[in-house]
Amino acid sequence: MASTEVESPRVYVSAKQAEEYAVSLLVANKVPQQNAETIARCLVEADLRGVDTHGINRLPSYMERLRQGVMDPKASPTVEVKTPVVALVDGNNSFGFLAATAGMEFAISAAKAYGVGMASVKHSNHFGMGACYALQAAREGMMSLVFTNSSPAMAAWGSKEKIIGVSPLACGAPGGAEKPFILDMAPSTAARGKLYKAVRRSEKIPLDWALDADGHKTDDPAAALEGVMLPMGGPKGSALAIMMDVFSGVLSGSAFAGNVTGPYDPSKVSDVGHLMIAIKPDLFLTVDEFKNRMDFLFRRVTQSEKAPGTDRVYFPGEIEQLNHESRLKTGIPYVEQEIRNLNEQARIVGSKELQL
Ligand SMILES: NC(=O)c1ccc[n+]([C@@H]2O[C@H](COP(=O)([O-])OP(=O)(O)OC[C@H]3O[C@@H](n4cnc5c(N)ncnc54)[C@H](O)[C@@H]3O)[C@@H](O)[C@H]2O)c1
Numbered sequence: 249m250a251s252t253e254v255e256s257p258r259v260y261v262s263a264k265q266a267e268e269y270a271v272s273l274l275v276a277n278k279v280p281q282q283n284a285e286t287i288a289r290c291l292v293e294a295d296l297r298g299v300d301t302h303g304i305n306r307l308p309s310y311m312e313r314l315r316q317g318v319m320d321p322k323a324s325p326t327v328e329v330k331t332p333v334v335a336l337v338d339g340n341n342s343f344g345f346l347a348a349t350a351g352m353e354f355a356i357s358a359a360k361a362y363g364v365g366m367a368s369v370k371h372s373n374h375f376g377m378g379a380c381y382a383l384q385a386a387r388e389g390m391m392s393l394v395f396t397n398s399s400p401a402m403a404a405w406g407s408k409e410k411i412i413g414v415s416p417l418a419c420g421a422p423g424g425a426e427k428p429f430i431l432d433m434a435p436s437t438a439a440r441g442k443l444y445k446a447v448r449r450s451e452k453i454p455l456d457w458a459l460d461a462d463g464h465k466t467d468d469p470a471a472a473l474e475g476v477m478l479p480m481g482g483p484k485g486s487a488l489a490i491m492m493d494v495f496s497g498v499l500s501g502s503a504f505a506g507n508v509t510g511p512y513d514p515s516k517v518s519d520v521g522h523l524m525i526a527i528k529p530d531l532f533l534t535v536d537e538f539k540n541r542m543d544f545l546f547r548r549v550t551q552s553e554k555a556p557g558t559d560r561v562y563f564p565g566e567i568e569q570l571n572h573e574s575r576l577k578t579g580i581p582y583v584e585q586e587i588r589n590l591n592e593q594a595r596i597v598g599s600k601e602l603q604l
Pocket residue numbers: 299301302374375376377378379396397398414415416417418430431432433434435436437438439440441442561562563564565566567568
């Protein structure tokens with residue numbers, strides 16, 4: 249939550265209702281049932297984890313892309329196996345969730361058989377929350393690396409030209425008795441989705457997130473969307489964003505170097521690239537040894553001595569998992585305007601609405 253955020257009343261929606269809403273909307277927009285279920289699961293998983301920037305509130309922008317004909321509702325990705333451990337996935341301009349899931353599915357099956365698996369994904373779209381695919385691997389007991397490129401939102405360090413994306417990297421490793429390691433981060437101070445969320449909720453943003461079109465610091469998310477996001481760690485964040493473009497865009501044959509179209513621009517095909525890697529964790533040790541060591545690391549980190557002013561030390565991905573557990577019980581908190589926007593989409597196609 250942005251430090252300047254003014255809390256507006258929340259409407260709690262169960263994960264089941266949110267998923268039913270999303271599936272119904274997608275199917276009514278000509279997405280095949282099974283694909284709709286995969287997309288809905290990824291979106292609702294983001295909302296459950298508190299990654300509200302990448303949940304069902306993204307659906308109106310995706311539906312607009314379908315209506316404008318720049319994304320294909322009926323398409324499914326195709327997988328071309330290149331070597332026993334490498335595949336090229338063509339997203340065929342389907343939803344990014346489908347191409348990324350198919351890529352990780354191949355990577356997991358190759359890793360189970362050969363120790364490591366990799367899928368390069370081209371002609372895809374926005375894949376939402378990177379953790380979705382790291383969790384897919386973790387559920388199968390696999391370690392993972394998840395890369396994507398994205399539309400231009402940041403300048404390379406020292407430049408004022410917006411050419412690189414705030415492209416996230418995610419990675420995961422299963423734990424034993426403790427929670428898995430799930431790192432999922434954009435290389436910017438904050439994901440750009442946090443600006444869209446602040447606009448939706450009429451909230452301000454911290455001053456270190458972005459510059460406006462004139463290069464000034466701003467707490468206005470709409471002005472920030474006209475400007476540039478700021479990289480985390482200066483040149484290092486900028487370099488990580490370029491790394492995502494090398495491994496996702498250049499390698500796969502998809503768009504790169506500022507040529508990916510963003511999910512909120514319905515004028516053109518996106519042509520996003522991803523890279524999905526799965527690694528079998530018991531390549532060098534037994535699986536029990538690996539898990540015990542992960543649990544030891546988890547406890548060492550979370551039980552380490554707290555700095556003054558810190559209530560608790562968290563493992564990467566732990567806050568999101570705790571959100572997941574509590575939101576499964578309480579429901580997912582949306583603001584009323586978000587529900588109204590989502591129901592407007594439902595009314596266009598006569599699909600299931602959410603209860604206010
Ligand atoms: N598909 C796209 O093109 C795209 C682009 C940008 C971002 N995103 C998504 O946006 C989401 C948000 O990204 P972000 O960079 O703003 O994430 P974030 O800053 O909220 O979190 C980044 C990471 O830091 C960890 N973390 C956060 N606070 C912590 C704490 N106090 N202690 C320990 N660990 C902590 C989290 O578990 C997470 O792994 C991600 O899911 C990302 O994949 C997607």
